[in-house]
Amino acid sequence: RIADSVDLDSEELRSSLEQETYSGVVMEQYQEALSHGIRGIPTFLVGNLLFTGAHPYDVFKEAMKRVMEPAA
Structure with missing residues (x-):
């Protein structure tokens, strides 16, 4: 039903789920995420700052300010 509702x-x-058509690709991406220190969902990378889980807007706003500041 959900698939039909989004065309x-x-x-x-x-068929893809039963045959595990994409399981190899998914596992490769999972291993790559682990290699980058990603341990949960959602994860956000802002510059070199890694945020896992839900955070308030102000946290991301401050992170973006830091990333956008010229290096001193």
Whole structure:
């Protein structure tokens, strides 16, 4: 039902899940994320600052200010 509601081919989706069509790609991306220190969802990278989990808008605003400041 969800697939149909967003115009996905539900039979193709079901087949892909049953045959694990994308499991290799997903595992590669998972391993890459782990290698970058990503341990949870959602994760945000702002400059060299890594944020895991939900954070208030002001946290991201301050992080963006730091990233945009010229190096002293």
